[in-house]
Every structure is written in C-alpha cells, then in structure tokens.
Amino acid sequence: MADETPKPQELLDRIAYQPPAKHWMDVPVNIRKGMYCYASNPKSVEYLSMPNARPWNPLEDDWQLPENWQQILHEGFKERLEKFRSIKVFMDICVRCGACADKCHFFIGTGDPKNMPVLRAELLRSVYRNDFTALGKVLGRLNGARPMTLDVLKEWWYYLFQCTECRRCSLFCPYGIDTAEITIFGRELLNLLGLNIDWVATPVANCYRTGNHLGIQPHAFKDMLDFFVDDIEEITGLRCEQTFNEKGADILFITPSGDVFADPGTYTCMGYMMLFHYLKEKYGLKVTWSTYASEGGNFGFFTSHETMKRLNAKMYLEARRLGVKWILGGECGHMWRVINQYMDTMNGPADFLETPVNPITGTVYQNAASTKMVHISEFTADLIRHGKLELDPSRNDNKIITFHDSCNPARGMGMFEEPRYVIKSVANHFYEMPANTIREQTFCCGSGAGLNAGENMELRMAGGLPRANAVKYVHETFGVNMLACVCAIDRAALPASMEYWVPEVDVTGVTELVANALILPGEQERTMDLRSEPLPGMEEADE
Amino acid sequence: MNQFYLSSLLAVFVLALIAWLGALGLPWLFGIVLPYLAVLIFIVGVVRRIVGWSRSPVPFAIPTTAGQQKTMPWIQQAKIDNPSTTIGVVARMALEILTFRSLFRNTRMKMNGEEGRISYHLEVFLWLFALAFHYAFLTTLVRHLRFFLEPVPWCIQMLGTLDGFMKIEILYNPIQVGLPGVYLSGIVLLAAVIFLFLRRLFVANVRYISLASDYFPLFLIMGIAFTGILMRYFIKADVAAIKELTMGLVTFSPSVPAGISPLFYIHLFFVCVLLAYFPYSKLMHMGGIFLSPTRNMRTNTREARHVNPWNYPVKVHTYEAYEDEFREKMVEAGLPVEKMPAPAEAAATEEEEKE
Numbered sequence: 001m002a003d004e005t006p007k008p009q010e011l012l013d014r015i016a017y018q019p020p021a022k023h024w025m026d027v028p029v030n031i032r033k034g035m036y037c038y039a040s041n042p043k044s045v046e047y048l049s050m051p052n053a054r055p056w057n058p059l060e061d062d063w064q065l066p067e068n069w070q071q072i073l074h075e076g077f078k079e080r081l082e083k084f085r086s087i088k089v090f091m092d093i094c095v096r097c098g099a100c101a102d103k104c105h106f107f108i109g110t111g112d113p114k115n116m117p118v119l120r121a122e123l124l125r126s127v128y129r130n131d132f133t134a135l136g137k138v139l140g141r142l143n144g145a146r147p148m149t150l151d152v153l154k155e156w157w158y159y160l161f162q163c164t165e166c167r168r169c170s171l172f173c174p175y176g177i178d179t180a181e182i183t184i185f186g187r188e189l190l191n192l193l194g195l196n197i198d199w200v201a202t203p204v205a206n207c208y209r210t211g212n213h214l215g216i217q218p219h220a221f222k223d224m225l226d227f228f229v230d231d232i233e234e235i236t237g238l239r240c241e242q243t244f245n246e247k248g249a250d251i252l253f254i255t256p257s258g259d260v261f262a263d264p265g266t267y268t269c270m271g272y273m274m275l276f277h278y279l280k281e282k283y284g285l286k287v288t289w290s291t292y293a294s295e296g297g298n299f300g301f302f303t304s305h306e307t308m309k310r311l312n313a314k315m316y317l318e319a320r321r322l323g324v325k326w327i328l329g330g331e332c333g334h335m336w337r338v339i340n341q342y343m344d345t346m347n348g349p350a351d352f353l354e355t356p357v358n359p360i361t362g363t364v365y366q367n368a369a370s371t372k373m374v375h376i377s378e379f380t381a382d383l384i385r386h387g388k389l390e391l392d393p394s395r396n397d398n399k400i401i402t403f404h405d406s407c408n409p410a411r412g413m414g415m416f417e418e419p420r421y422v423i424k425s426v427a428n429h430f431y432e433m434p435a436n437t438i439r440e441q442t443f444c445c446g447s448g449a450g451l452n453a454g455e456n457m458e459l460r461m462a463g464g465l466p467r468a469n470a471v472k473y474v475h476e477t478f479g480v481n482m483l484a485c486v487c488a489i490d491r492a493a494l495p496a497s498m499e500y501w502v503p504e505v506d507v508t509g510v511t512e513l514v515a516n517a518l519i520l521p522g523e524q525e526r527t528m529d530l531r532s533e534p535l536p537g538m539e540e541a542d543e
Numbered sequence: 544m545n546q547f548y549l550s551s552l553l554a555v556f557v558l559a560l561i562a563w564l565g566a567l568g569l570p571w572l573f574g575i576v577l578p579y580l581a582v583l584i585f586i587v588g589v590v591r592r593i594v595g596w597s598r599s600p601v602p603f604a605i606p607t608t609a610g611q612q613k614t615m616p617w618i619q620q621a622k623i624d625n626p627s628t629t630i631g632v633v634a635r636m637a638l639e640i641l642t643f644r645s646l647f648r649n650t651r652m653k654m655n656g657e658e659g660r661i662s663y664h665l666e667v668f669l670w671l672f673a674l675a676f677h678y679a680f681l682t683t684l685v686r687h688l689r690f691f692l693e694p695v696p697w698c699i700q701m702l703g704t705l706d707g708f709m710k711i712e713i714l715y716n717p718i719q720v721g722l723p724g725v726y727l728s729g730i731v732l733l734a735a736v737i738f739l740f741l742r743r744l745f746v747a748n749v750r751y752i753s754l755a756s757d758y759f760p761l762f763l764i765m766g767i768a769f770t771g772i773l774m775r776y777f778i779k780a781d782v783a784a785i786k787e788l789t790m791g792l793v794t795f796s797p798s799v800p801a802g803i804s805p806l807f808y809i810h811l812f813f814v815c816v817l818l819a820y821f822p823y824s825k826l827m828h829m830g831g832i833f834l835s836p837t838r839n840m841r842t843n844t845r846e847a848r849h850v851n852p853w854n855y856p857v858k859v860h861t862y863e864a865y866e867d868e869f870r871e872k873m874v875e876a877g878l879p880v881e882k883m884p885a886p887a888e889a890a891a892t893e894e895e896e897k898e
Contacts, residue, residue, distance in 0.1 A: 012659040019751040049858070083853060085599040086836045092592070093831030096757050098749040099645075099669060102652040108661065118752050135756075135823050142550060144754040170607045174639070174646040174673075175828055176837035178607065208860050209868075218869050219876035245879050291878060292862050305602075306857055313859040321862055341604055344848045367613045367627070371845035382615055412605075414612035414625040414842065421618075436650055436663035440609045440624070469661045 004034060005457045008500060011465075015111040017102075024119060025126070025146055029155040031058050034458030037161060037451060040201035045194055047205040048307065052194025058157070063150075069193050070148050074131055076192045080185055081132065087185050090177045091128045094121060100169035100179070105444050106162050109462030114159050117169035117179040123156055124186055157195050160186040162459060164448035165302070165334075166407035171440055183449070188304040196303060200450035203299045207311050211294040212257035218244075218291035224260050225289070228270045235532065237524030240277035242289055245322065249288035250359065252319050255330025255376075256297040256488035259509070265491040267530040268331060268509025274518060275380070275511065278389070281521050283360045287328065293318035296335040297488060301342075302450040309346040312338055315373075316347050326356040327373040331509050333448065333487035336375060337412035344371040361386040375409075377418040377486055380514055384425045390519040395529065396427035397536040399482040399513070402474045403432070404467065404494070405442035406487035414440075419486050419510050426517035431478040437470035445485075447493035460493065461500050468501030475502050483507050548744070551758035555766050558816055559809050566808035573808050574788055575797040581815035588822025593830050604849040607837040613846075627843035636839055640832060643677075646670045669742070676735035680764075682706055682728035683771075690789040729775070733768040736761055756824055763817050770810040780804050 006014065020027055036058055045053035056064045066072065081088050100117040102108060107115040114120060122144065129136030129145035136145030146152065165180035190196070203213035210217050216224065225242055232240050243249065255272065259265035279285040293314040300307035319327050329339055344350065353372040356365040363382045365374050383389050403423060409415040416439050424430050437443055446463030474480040483494060483505050494507045516529045527538040565573040610621020626632045638644040651666040686703055689695040707724030740761045743753045774780040784800040785807055791797040821827070833839065841847075863881070866873065870884050 009657075012657075015654065015659075017654075017748070019747055024751060082599055083602060085596055085601045085834060086605065088599045089596050089831045089834050089836075092596075093825060093828040093835075095825045095828055096749075096752045096754065097646075097669060097673070098746070098752060099649050101748050101752075103650075108652055108654075113748060113751055116748060116752065122752065133823070139755070142547070142755045144756060167607055170837055171609055172645055172648050172650075174643055175832045176607060176639075176645065176835040178605065178837045181605065181837075209865075211865065217872060218878055219872040222876050222878060247879070291873070292865050310857045310859050313857070314862075317859070317862060339845070341606075341844050344845065345603055345851050346854065348848050363615060365614075366846060367843070368845040370848045373845070378614055381618075385615070385617060411607050411609070414608035414610055414621070415614070416611050417618045418614060434663070441648075465659075466661055469659070473660070 005461065008461075011109075011458070011462060015109065015462075017111045019113040024113060024122075025141065027114075028151055029158050031154065031158050033455075035162070035456060036158060036459070037197035037199045037453045037456050040194070040196040040198045044198065044201040044205035045196065048208060048310070050194065050196075050303075050307075051192055054194065056194075058154075063154075063193075063195070065150075065153075065193055069153075072192050073148060073153075073189055076189050077128070077131065080188070084181075084185065086178065086181045090121065090182060091125055091132075093175050094118065094125065094177055095175075096122075097174065099172050099174065100177075103169045103172050104179075105164075105166070105168070105446055105466045106459070106463045109446070109465035110162075110459075114155070115162060117163075120159050120163060120179055121177065121182045123152070123159060124182060127152065153193075153195075156186055157190055160190065161197055161451065162463075164407070164444045164446070164451060164463065166444035166448060167411040168407070168441070168443065171411060184301075184305075187302065191304050191307075197450065197453070199453040200299050200302045203297075203450075204303055204307060204311065207295050207297075207299065211290070211292045211314065212260075213295055213297060213299060214257045214261050216257060216260065216294065218294075221257075221260065221291045221294050225269075225273065228266065228273055231532075232270055232274060232530075235526060235528050235530065236274070236520055238277070238520055238522060240273045240520075242273055242276065243286070244289050244291055246286070246288035247322050249286040249322060249324050251285070251287045251326060251328045252293070252322055252324040253287050253289055253328045253330065254293055254296045254315055256332040256335060257295050258297070258488040258492055259330065260294075262492060264495065264507055264512070264531070265488050265509065267512040267515075268488075268491065270530050271509065271511035271513075271515035272330060272376070274515040274520060278518055278520055279360065279383075283388070285359060288322065288324070290318045290322070296330050296332045298335060298338045299450055301334055301338050305346075308338060308342065312343055313347050315339075315343065316350050319350070319372075320352045325354045326368075327353070328376060328379055329373050330376050331486040331488065331511060333406035333408040333489055335408075335488075336415070337408035339371060339373050340413045343373070358382050360388050375415060375418070375486075377415065377422055377510060380511070381418040381421045381425075384422060389514075391426055391514075391517040392519055393426050393428050393517050395516050395526065395535050396513055397429065399427060399508075400429040400431065400478060400480045401427055401482045401484050401508075401513070402430070402471065402478075402480045403438070404445070404471075404483055404485040404490060405438055405440075406485055406490055407442060407444050407448060409486060410440055410442045415486075416440075419484075422510055423484055423513060426513050431474050431480055433470040433474050437466065443467040443470065445487075445490045445493040446497060448489050452489055452493050457496075461497060464493070464497035465501065467494075468497050471498065471505055472502045475505055481505055484510055484513060486510050547753060547755040548758040548762075551755050551762050554759060555762040555813075558763075558812060559766065562809040562812035563805050565812070566803075566805035570799045570803070570808070573812055574799045574803070575792065577815045578792060578811065579797075581818040585818040585821055588819075589827070589830060592822050592827055593834075596831070596834050600852045601836050601840070602851040602853060604840050604842075604844045605836050606840040606842045606844075608842050612842065625842050627841055627846065629841065632839060632841055636833070639838055643670055643674055645838075646673060668738075672735045672738045672742075675731050676739060679728045679732035679735060683726075683732055683768075686726065686728065690786055691793045693786075693790055725776070729768060729772050733765065733772065736765045736768060740765070760817070760820070760824065760826060763813055763820075767810060767813045767817065770806055770813065774804070774806055774810065778804065778806055780807050 042053040163183040170178035206215035259269040276287040300311040443466040608625045610624030613620045613627040650663040787800045
C-alpha cells in the first residue's frame with residue numbers, strides 16, 4: 001500500500017457529508033493523487049486501434065486532445081442517444097429526489113457530493129441539456145445546463161472513474177435509473193478521445209492478444225497450472241492434471257485469469273482443478289481449459305460496448321472450435337454481468353452448443369438454455385444437492401465465514417442462494433452480514449470496473465469502507481475470520497481492504513472452501529488446507 | 544443556490560400577476576385560447592417525447608435483478624423482483640408504478656461515532672409523501688372531471704363523496720360552519736407538496752442537487768392547490784359560471800360567462816402552464832418509468848436471446864491468428880495446435896472480421 005495513503009482513522013475523519021456552499025458547477029475538479037488511476041499507455045490504446053493513442057498525464061493542463069474534441073463528443077453523444085433508449089430516458093426523467101445519494105459506497109467513503117449517483121449523472125445531464133434540449137438552451141444554467149469545456153471534461157473523467165458500475169443506486173431509484181449505464185456510456189465517450197485509464201486499457205490489449213488480462217502466454221498459462229498440480233499433490237498426494245485446448249471435451253471452463261496469478265485467487269483456481277479431477281475420476285466428466293479464451297473477465301466492458309464484444313467473442317469462438325457441449329464459468333463478478341446480459345446478444349446465437357445438462361445429475365439448466373453457459377456455483381450446488389460430492393465440512397471448521405455478494409452476480413443476475421447453499425454444505429460456521437449490506441443491497445468491494453490499481457489506493461479504501469464496515473460488524477459479533485466471495489476482483493481487492501479496515505479477516509473463493517472439504521478418491525490423509533495451513537485438529541501434526 | 548428557488552417562486556408570482564391582469568382585460572384569451580393551446584402542447588409534447596424515446600432501440604437486456612434468479616427447481620425464485628416471465632414483469636411494473644416499490648426500499652445511512660460504525664435506517668418519509676402527493680394529485684384530477692361532464696357520472700360523484708368524507712366532522716367545527724365538505728385530497732396535496740419543498744430546502748445534499756426545474760413545478764402545484772382551496776372554502780367562486788366555461792371548452796362551443804373571479808383565472812392559468820411545461824420537464828418521469836429498461840424487461844437473459852437491432856461485426860483476434868503468434872511455444876509446452884509448425888515459419892498475424 002502506498003505510503004501516502006491516509007491511515008484508516010485519518011480517512012474517516014476526512015469524511016464530511018456537508019456539501020460546499022458554492023453551487024456544484026462552480027466547484028472545479030481537483031484531480032487528487034491517490035484518487036485517480038494513471039492514464040492509458042498509448043501502446044495499449046493503439047493495439048486495439050482505438051482513437052487518439054498518445055502519452056498524456058491527467059495532472060497536466062494539456063490532455064493532448066484532438067482539435068475538434070468537442071465536436072467528437074457531441075456527435076458521439078448524439079449517436080448513442082439514438083442507439084440506447086436507456087441513456088435517452090435516463091437523461092430526461094431524473095427528478096433529483098436524492099434517494100440514491102447515500103447508497104453509493106464512494107459517497108459514503110468520501111463524502112464528495114459529486115459521488116452521489118444523481119450528481120455523477122448530472123455531470124453528463126448538464127451537457128445533454130445544453131446540447132440537446134430546448135429549455136436547456138434557453139434557460140441555461142437556471143435549467144441545469146452548461147456547455148462542454150475542458151474543465152467539464154476533466155470532471156467527467158475524474159468521476160466516471162470513481163464509479164464501479166455496481167448498480168446499487170439503481171436498485172433504489174424509483175425509475176430504475178442505472179448509474180452503471182451512465183458510467184458505461186460516459187466512459188465510451190471518453191474513449192473516443194483516448195481518455196482511458198491504464199488499469200483498463202492494458203489488460204484489454206493483453207486480453208485481445210494473449211487471451212487474458214495479465215498477458216499470460218499459452219505455455220506460461222499451462223506452467224502456472226502445473227505449479228498448482230504440484231502444490232495440490234503436496235496436500236492430497238494426488239496429481240490433478242488438467243487438459244488444455246482439448247477437442248471433444250464435454251465442457252469448456254473459463255475463469256478470470258486473476259485466479260491463476262495471485263493469492264488468494266490461486267487457491268480458488270486449485271479448487272477448480274481438484275473439483276474437475278474429482279468429477280473425471282468419479283464420473284468421467286471431461287472439462288477442458290483454453291489458453292486462447294483464458295479470461296473470464298472483460299475489461300472491455302469498462303471501455304466500450306464494442307471492446308466488450310471484441311473480447312467476449314473468444315468464448316463462443318473457442319467453444320465452437322473445441323466442439324464442447326456447453327461452457328462452465330468460474331467465479332467472477334462483471335464477467336457474469338457480461339455473460340448473463342450481453343454475451344448472447346452480442347456474439348450469439350450459440351446454436352452450435354447444447355442446452356446445458358449436468359451429465360452427472362441430469363439437471364437441465366433451462367435458465368441457460370440460450371446462452372449455454374452455467375455458473376460454477378450453480379453447477380456445484382446441483383452436484384451437492386444430488387449427493388454427488390463426498391464432503392467433509394469439518395475441514396473448514398477453523399473458518400468462520402461470511403459471504404460477500406458481488407455486485408454483478410447480485411444486481412445483474414440474482415445469484416444469491418446457490419453460493420450460500422454451497423458454503424453451508426462445505427463448512428459449518430456461516431454468518432450473514434446485516435441485511436442492508438447483502439444480497440441485492442450488497443456493497444461493492446470498492447475496486448470494481450477497472451479501478452483495482454495501486455495508485456488510487458485512497459479511493460479504493462474509501463470505496464471499500466461500507467463493505468468492510470459490515471464485515472467488521474460480523475467479525476466483532478460472531479468472530480468471522482473469512483470473507484467468501486464469487487469474484488476475482490473481490491479476491492484481488494478485498495484482501496487490501498480487509499488489511500486496511502479489518503485486519504483479522506481473510507478472503508476466499510467459494511470453490512476453495514469446496515475443495516478443502518472435498519474428499520478426493522485415493523487421497524492421502526490431509527493435514528493442510530489449500531493454503532498449506534494446518535487443518536483444524538492438525539495443528540500439532542504440522543509441527 | 545437561492546437563485547434557483549427564488550427565481551422559481553418569482554416566476555410563479557409573475558404568472559399569477561399575468562393571469563390576474565389577463566382576467567380583467569383578456570378573459571377570452573385566458574379562459575379559452577390558452578387552455579386549448581396548453582392541452583394541445585401537452586398532448587403533442589408528451590406524444591413526441593414518448594415516440595422519441597421509443598425510437599431509440601433497447602440494444603441489451605439490462606434489468607436490475609433485485610431478488611433470486613430462476614435457476615434449479617429447488618431454489619425459490621423471486622418472481623417479481625427478478626421476473627423471468629412477462630407476468631412477473633407486469634407485476635414488478637405495477638408495484639413500481641402503483642406503490643413506488645423501489646423508493647420504498649429507501650434507507651438513510653448514518654455514520655456513528657469516531658470509529659465510524661455505519662448503520663442504515665428505514666427512511667419512509669420520502670416514499671410516504673411522494674405516494675401521498677401522487678395519489679392526492681390523481682384524486683384531485685379525477686374529481687375535477689365533474690366540471691367537464693354533464694351529467695356527472697356516479698363514480699365521480701362517489702369519489703367526491705369519499706374524498707370529502709371529513710365533511711361532517713369539520714362542519715361541526717364552528718370555524719367551518721357553512722362551508723362545503725373538505726376534500727382530503729386537496730389538503731394532502733398541498734401538505735405533500737410543502738413537505739417535498741421543505742425537504743429540498745433543508746436536506747443539505749438534496750438542496751445541493753436541486754435545480755430551478757425542481758422548484759418551479761413544486762411552486763406551480765402549490766399555487767394550483769392553494770388557489771383551488773381558496774376558491775372552495777374562502778373566496779367563493781361562482782361554480783355554475785365556471786362549469787359553463789368548462790363545458791363550453793369540452794363541447795367546443797366556448798364562451799366566457801360573466802362573474803368568474805380572477806382567482807379562477809389564476810388557478811386555470813397555473814394549470815395551463817403546468818400542462819405546457821410538462822412535456823419539456825422532468826415531469827415526464829410519468830411516461831419514462833414505463834420505458835425504463837432496468838425495470839420493464841424480463842430477466843430470462845440466458846434463457847432467451849435478446850436481439851440488438853444494430854449489432855454489427857467487430858474485429859476480433861481469431862484463434863488462428865493467436866496460434867500463428869504462439870504456435871512454437873505451444874508445441875514446446877505440449878499444447879495441442881491446429882497446424883504443426885513448418886520449419887522457419889513466418890509469424891504472420893491475421894485479423895478477421897467476425898459477426
């Protein structure tokens with residue numbers, strides 16, 4: 001964590017929910033260190049052939065914009081009003097009731113009024129009124145209209161990259177106005193001028209080229225999973241070899257590459273491998289990984305609809321090439337928003353795949369009949385329900401668990417019971433966080449939508465406050481020491497947030513818990529969990 | 544920010560003054576021409592706005608899921624909050640429109656103490672007053688149909704009776720003796736509008752986001768309710784003459800009877816301004832809520848394909864191009880490839896168009 005990041009108490013003391021005396025249009029944007037992500041690397045922008053690739057620095061006055069940037073924005077705005085009813089309606093109907101104001105984790109954590117969802121949207125609406133409405137043109141500022149200037153553009157950039165597209169505000173809006181939609185649209189406009197952040201632009205370029213955000217090349221991808229095979233062998237005595245790019249496998253498995261790369265996601269990745277090994281040994285199920293479609297996540301989603309489609313295309317292309325029956329998706333948040341609400345529309349119809357059927361239980365996933373992709377929690381819950389997994393939940397007894405609903409599987413899908421059922425089946429100690437902070441009302445980790453960088457740590461910790469606060473409550477009340485989630489960004493972001501706000505709590509994927517409890521056929525007596533820490537009751541054996 | 548509500552308040556006073564003067568000098572303009580014009584602007588404006596919205600397609604299915612999805616049969620689906628069927632969507636929309644379901648979820652966040660324990664509290668007042676405001680407005684509106692229909696249908700009379708059920712109690716109140724029954728809707732309307740205004744004024748964050756276009760309709764509606772109440776209970780208007788005017792308007796044989804008080808013209812002019820302003824303002828949320836894609840779409844997005852009418856082919860990085868770049872490394876790592884490498888193959892990367 002960067003040294004300049006304020007201490008938790010300092011950060012709390014800074015929060016003031018009292019807005020400034022001046023009107024918000026008169027408060028100039030102050031791009032502050034710790035609150036923004038570095039500018040996109042021109043090479044990454046260029047790799048995708050996106051506009052205005054050049055080095056630039058948000059702190060400098062000159063952002064190296066094309067001469068007619070205002071015209072580009074105006075025309076981009078107009079084009080999208082004609083293409084997206086959502087934007088057109090959301091620009092017109094907000095009554096500024098303020099119900100969304102204190103629902104945003106960034107507002108709660110910073111107190112900055114421009115982080116109230118309504119005002120974030122007003123940043124764009126003010127320009128919309130000026131450019132596209134008669135009353136705005138006539139009445140100007142009295143009607144909340146203002147022309148697009150460089151300062152306004154900078155304000156857009158700063159605050160559109162302080163939104164994680166979590167949709168919590170949209171839940172409370174009486175008209176369903178969705179700030180995620182507005183941020184997606186706003187970022188798409190910014191990308192017309194080459195104003196992306198590097199934490200998004202470079203993963204996108206990597207993913208386009210190598211198949212995953214981290215730029216892992218095929219041989220290295222296989223190497224990394226081979227390391228895990230060795231690690232698992234130490235723990236279980238079994239070699240859980242995986243297959244890659246295998247034609248004729250039953251199922252193609254796609255998960256975020258973050259799980260291959262960094263703890264604690266790696267343990268979840270080991271969990272997948274053990275589960276697939278178990279299913280192969282017991283039931284002959286053939287699951288294959290792909291190095292070409294080796295990314296579940298889609299940072300294109302945080303860039304533009306077109307970029308999202310370009311990256312997402314690989315899933316169906318690879319499933320078709322390999323001739324699998326259907327696709328299984330790993331634990332990831334925004335990946336599932338894309339799969340659940342965009343993939344089929346963008347890159348379907350996937351008529352070369354079959355309606356997903358779990359061959360072991362016979363369960364037909366009618367809810368995925370068209371998209372043909374099933375979530376690992378839907379899959380595992382079904383296996384457990386039918387008694388197809390041999391489990392020893394007591395191996396997780398030293399973990400007192402709570403579950404963090406990730407924004408996108410919550411409000412872009414509605415997957416609440418499946419992961420809870422899985423956790424309760426593989427572990428004995430589970431406690432919910434307070435009702436206003438879970439399920440559809442869940443809080444973002446604070447680092448979603450591509451904001452999981454190192455340089456904006458203050459922003460991330462501020463945004464992570466409401467989630468961490470609820471974890472702290474169950475930690476103090478029930479002794480919770482493990483925060484489970486089904487999202488790779490969570491697994492990357494929440495450990496930092498926990499270390500900062502609730503240092504005694506660790507983060508785990510759900511499938512890691514499954515694999516801890518899963519009794520593999522022929523395994524040695526286990527003394528360690530996947531983290532090579534002693535199992536409950538084995539603390540001495542470890543000595 | 545004072546400029547926003549002061550200018551709105553001033554605008555409403557100016558409108559009242561205009562109507563007052565107009566009533567004296569140009570009653571046919573304010574009694575006949577402007578009402579016709581206002582209704583015309585309202586109808587044409589609303590239709591144009593809704594048609595305008597409808598012209599833009601809905602490229603993606605983006606419902607906000609507010610409950611458990613449809614999945615395996617042993618998991619109970621939230622059929623209204625996460626509606627996978629049209630019936631579910633209709634129920635969800637009905638709850639939104641008739642009971643303001645989403646607003647009912649509203650909470651108030653509170654930061655407690657130095658260590659910053661955050662809590663969330665039920666906050667029903669915005670929901671309650673918003674609901675009261677809209678239903679009172681609707682009742683008042685429907686009640687006014689008695690001015691436009693002859694004979695007055697029984698259901699309108701019934702509504703008036705129900706709305707005025709406080710008649711007896713108030714009649715015994717010495718101050719109110721001789722007054723007609725008090726319509727609950729009018730009082731609730733005025734009270735709710737005043738609440739919504741005070742909320743804008745005194746809740747710091749709401750004041751911060753409020754524009755003149757938020758205050759103006761509140762003042763205008765306040766003015767309408769206030770003049771209406773004045774005419775009914777305090778400065779009695781000639782109801783028979785007014786009905787002659789309104790019946791003339793609806794039967795397209797307009798005339799301006801004598802003896803209508805200027806107060807009525809102010810009331811009427813406020814209504815005309817509201818009608819004409821409506822299509823160009825945030826008041827269009829009335830139509831917009833029906834078209835909100837986060838609420839009015841089915842959530843069966845993996846079960847049935849949603850079609851984007853402007854879906855266009857994009858450049859993708861094909862597997863062939865990928866293998867061409869990494870073939871040797873793949874072979875070396877034992878990964879299967881489509882084409883075995885020819886000796887000294889040029890790594891030509893190719894990109895293809897893909898639907």
